[in-house]
Amino acid sequence: MKGRGRVAFIVSFLAPAAIVYAGLVLVPLIRAFEFSMFRWRGVSNKRTFIGDENFRNLFQDRAFATALTNNLMLLVGCGVAVVALALLVAHGVRGEGRLRKILRSIYLFPQVVSVVVVAVMWQFIFNPHGLFNAGLRAVNLSKWTHTWLGESAWALPAVGVAFVWYALGFYIMLFAAGLEGIPHEVNEAAELDGSKGWHRFWRVTWPLLWSVKRVAVTYLTINVMNTFAIVYLMTRGGPDRKSEVMLTYLYEQAFVNSQFGYATALATGNFLVVMVLSLAILFVFRRNPVEARP
Amino acid sequence: MKRAIFTVCLGLFTLTVLLPLVWVLISSLKPGAEILAEPWAMPSEFRWANYARAWGEAGIGRAFVNSSFVTVATLVILLPIGAMAAYVLAKYAFPGAKAILGTFLGGMMFPTFLVIVPLFLLMRDLKMLDTMHGLILVYVAYSLPFTVFVLTGFFVNLPDELAEAAMLDGCGHARTFWSVMLPLARPGIIVVGIFNAIGLWNEYGLALVLLPSERNQTLPLGIANLTMTQQYQSDWGALFAGLVIVMLPVLVVYGFFREKIHETMLAGAVKG
Amino acid sequence: MYSLLALVACALAACNGGDGSKVEGAIEVMAFKGGYGIDMYESAAKEFQEKNPGVTVSVSGNPRVWEQIRPRMVAENPPDLMFPGWGMDHWALVEEGQLRELDSALDGPAYDGKGTWRETFDPNMLKLGQKDGKTFMLPYYIMVFGWWYDPAVFAKNGWTPPTNWDELLTLCERIKAKGVAPIAYQGQYPYYMIEGMLYPWVVSLGGVQAIVDAQNLVPGAWNSEPMLKAAEMIDTLNEKGYFLEGSTGMSHTESQTQFLNGKAAMVPCGSWMESEMKEVMPKGVTIEFMRVPVVAGGKGDPTALLVGVEPWMVPTHAKNADGAIALYKYMTSLPKAKEFVEKKGTLMAIVGSDQAKLPRVLEKPAAAVREAKTLYANQHRQWYPSMQKEIEGAITSMLNREITPKQFVDRCEAAAEKTRNDASIPKYKMSL
Structure with a gap:
């Protein structure tokens, strides 16, 4: 964008947001990062400078590795589920009909209720005597019942289900908007080509959703890597760290073990992982595949 | 055939979304002990008293007013300044633009609870502890990353030609933004507004530390008081009633504006 | 005239810091709001205010009060008297010099002027807030750990509460035959198993010294013979199918509800059980406390009892420490302590408070305390939280039958060694 008064305009438009953000987010954030080079228990203002010791400990911390692995597994599992379901439902919310109307009015419900409510609710659903197992027993599938939140193999998937249930609405909305944004001419052209169903979806719709996908995947990554309340309230990272994620571990270090300095080092580590993932996503989605076509 | 499968899938999805919520609603009227004893059964008697206990414990009345005020005031400040910044970052190439955008995004990648201590000290120095305006300002700041992130995506997709045409007609940069580009980005503003409103309505961690006194309490603080106290008293009836009390207003408001939101959002929307 | 009268009344009521200085000014109290609420602290504050003109006491409580207290500790602007609850790392406060040493106050007169303040507390409980002989934290109510059962159910089936391991095994078999799970436990909070089974059995097998050594990180104490045996006993119960299915996935209140609903015959839990569960207690169900069954002929004292406290403290930077101490003296005076026992249904660390009219469910725990020749506590849970976390993880894995008792104790020993x-971890010494 060009024109007179460009610089003054840029500065005046950026300033309000930049000042508030820098003052109240960046300043405390930088102070917090600073703590990662100190031994600090977070209950007084006494700190000891220890250089990179916290970071060196990070690399030998098996719990950190476990938490990171769990986060990545959640990211892959929830990522695939969210994108697939969001696309499916996004197609569904468009047409006419009674079911679709209902669907349109409710798909955002889970996102609207607080995450605390979501976690408490799912804890009761996955309780050994909760809604889910009782339902399985009612339809004669007793052998499928599990102690969902207490068994090593099931705790993390159970948390993942609650997460997907909670987060899906936002992505449905994004994809619905994206689908709506595909110009009619494109659909008509595809119609003329005789391309249909899956084929048309893969050849036409999917590539056109480029910028929505980029937003969705980036946000999803940040979202999953920073999951806290759902895990903390449902399993507290258990059993035996089988559902531990970065932020529950970080919380433990900061507030249970009073290792505030080490916790900020963990946060820095998590931050770097998210940064790398985000950059990778930007790289994958670096070019608009539609524009790239001759 | 394929259509039928698709419809069944959508039906299942609808059920999955609704069932847990309906279950919470029904459970909230049960005597506490029945919630786990017979999860699928209807209440043996309707215990409206669950609601009375939940309401009293959480101090809902005042918290409701506080929460509404904080949420609205935050949005009134946040949306314009967020949109302004997003617009400049999306449409004006200048050195450092990418870095600024990245800095905004970085804010989303850091858990708030680690910043709490330095933020508390900062707010104390600014004499803004335990004040509504202090919390609103903090909310604006911490909502900016998401707001800028999503809105930048919307502005990038608006065609440059429209802005250029407006400027040829003699509009300045600012006029072009307010009267041409911002209205075009309305769907984005709505998406961002809704999700921020939801997030702010439910925000707990910052309010807990920055608003300690009872008269300033927001709804999530009241509800958390309730849900956590119930864990020591096993009053599950009241717990579920509390969950309903916090869910219901948001669901009602959302239901009220839903069609409008949907139309506006799909009117412009993200271009692929 | 009126104010003069008040002054005289005040002098008669000995309303001062106990060391002669008059109490005045504002006193801020922050308290954890858990199962006992904060209403008793509020009413005590109000009474104290009336007895001491010129004093204003404000009491605030929150279920996550520790998150509100933490930044105020860093800012050196803490409340005057606090009860930060289980979410606060108490010993970090001690190590960082954030808590006032209370020994001179303890050696001053008690609220009623009879004897020293120190003498009002049960010395076993007072010890839990000490490091190197200095007192930083004061007890209030106490918790006694044991098991619970329903006497009516037991009577109906002709069962009797087991007093030792062999009786327990026989009883469990009979209970199981009736289609009831013998024991439920709180799997999401593994310390219930540690404090409700592992510890008592270690004490019974190896004497209380075995637990003292373990908490003092003596090499080999965590994979000692008694520790391994105790772990094997838990594993045996598990192997024989005596635990309620799904217990690993249950929270404290969930598993206790299953017990109350008759799905399990016994559950390990502390003396707070009734107050925690009263809302979901089915009509007609009564519960009774029992000591953890011991190993017959074991080396340890069969009356040994695991106890715990949730302490109160005065921060170093409190603006009105004298006021805080005077207020807490009032709160821990015998009449107030008895009132707390009666209203809240818990035992207190105040000598003589068990003479109050105890709620029925507290009679057994109170008797157990009186009869106990050995009282001990799980202190490493607060001293070394990261070690505790590892031990909790290990016991969960053992209960899920993913590791053997031998592997369990080895993991514990490794955590202790670490x-x-x-x-960088400050060390503490446990003594009896």
Whole structure:
């Protein structure tokens, strides 16, 4: 964008947001990062400078590795589920009909209720005597019942289900908007080509959703890597760290073990992982595949 | 055939979304002990008293007013300044633009609870502890990353030609933004507004530390008081009633504006 | 005239810091709002205010009060008297010099002027807030750990509460035959199993010294013979199918509800059980406390009892420490302590408070305390939280039958060794 008064305009438009953000987010954030080079228990203002010791400990911390692995597994599992379901439902919310109307009015419900409510609710659903197992027993599938939140193999998937249930609405909305944004001419052209169903979806719709996908995947990554309340309230990272994620571990270090300095080092580590993932996503989605076509 | 499968899938999805919520609603009227004893059964008697206990414990009345005020005031400040910044970052190439955008995004990648201590000290120095305006300002700041992130995506997709045409007609940069580009980005503003409103309505961690006194309490603080106290008293009836009390207003408001939101959002929307 | 009268009344009521200085000014109290609420602290504050003109006491409580207290500790602007609850790392406060040493106050007169303040507390409980002989934290109510059962159910089936391991095994078999799970436990909070089974059995097998050594990180104490045996006993119960299915996935209140609903015959839990569960207690169900069954002929004292406290403290930077101490003296005076026992249904660390009219469910725990020749506590849970976390993880894995008792104790020993060798972790000594 060009024109007179460009610089003054840029500065005046950026300033309000930049000042508030820098003052109240960046300043405390930088102070917090600073703590990662100190031994600090977070209950007084006494700190000891220890250089990179916290970071060196990070690399030998098996719990950190476990938490990171769990986060990545959640990211892959929830990522695939969210994108697939969001696309499916996004197609569904468009047409006419009674079911679709209902669907349109409710798909955002889970996102609207607080995450605390979501976690408490799912804890009761996955309780050994909760809604889910009782339902399985009612339809004669007793052998499928599990102690969902207490068994090593099931705790993390159970948390993942609650997460997907909670987060899906936002992505449905994004994809619905994206689908709506595909110009009619494109659909008509595809119609003329005789391309249909899956084929048309893969050849036409999917590539056109480029910028929505980029937003969705980036946000999803940040979202999953920073999951806290759902895990903390449902399993507290258990059993035996089988559902531990970065932020529950970080919380433990900061507030249970009073290792505030080490916790900020963990946060820095998590931050770097998210940064790398985000950059990778930007790289994958670096070019608009539609524009790239001759 | 394929259509039928698709419809069944959508039906299942609808059920999955609704069932847990309906279950919470029904459970909230049960005597506490029945919630786990017979999860699928209807209440043996309707215990409206669950609601009375939940309401009293959480101090809902005042918290409701506080929460509404904080949420609205935050949005009134946040949306314009967020949109302004997003617009400049999306449409004006200048050195450092990418870095600024990245800095905004970085804010989303850091858990708030680690910043709490330095933020508390900062707010104390600014004499803004335990004040509504202090919390609103903090909310604006911490909502900016998401707001800028999503809105930048919307502005990038608006065609440059429209802005250029407006400027040829003699509009300045600012006029072009307010009267041409911002209205075009309305769907984005709505998406961002809704999700921020939801997030702010439910925000707990910052309010807990920055608003300690009872008269300033927001709804999530009241509800958390309730849900956590119930864990020591096993009053599950009241717990579920509390969950309903916090869910219901948001669901009602959302239901009220839903069609409008949907139309506006799909009117412009993200271009692929 | 009126104010003169008040002054005289005040002098008669000995309303001062106990060391002669008059109490005045504002006193801020922050308290954890858990199962006992904060209403008793509020009413005590109000009474104290009336007895001491010129004093204003404000009491606030929150279920996550520790998150509100933490930044105020860093800012050196703490409340005057606080009860930060289980979410606060108490010993970090001690190590950082954030808590006032209370020994001179303790050696001053008690609220009623009879004897010293120190003498009002049960010395066993007072010890839990001490490091190197200095007192930083004061007890209030106490918790006694044991098991619970429903006497009516037991009577109906002709069962009797087991007093030792062999009786327990026989009883469990009979209970199981009736289609009831013998024991439920709180799997999401593994310390219930540690404090409700592991510890008592270690004490019974190896004497209380075995637990003292373990908490003092003596090499080999965590994979000692008694520790391994105790772990094997838990594993035996598990192997024989005596635990309620799904217990690993249950929270404290969930598993206790299953017990109350008759799905399990016994559950390990502390003396707070009734107050925690009263809302979901089915009509007609009564519960009774029992000591953890011991190993017949074991080396340890069969009356040994695991106890715990949730302490109160005065921060170093409190603006009105004298006021805080005077207020807490009032709160821990015998009449107030008895009132708390009666209203809240818990035992207190105040000598003589068990003479109050105890709620029925507290009679057994109170008797157990009186009869106990050995009282001990799980202190490493607060001292070394990261070690505790590892032990909790290990016991969960053992209960899920993913590791053997031998592997369990080895993991515990490794965690203890790691703690022992980490110079950055302050060390504590347990004594009896």
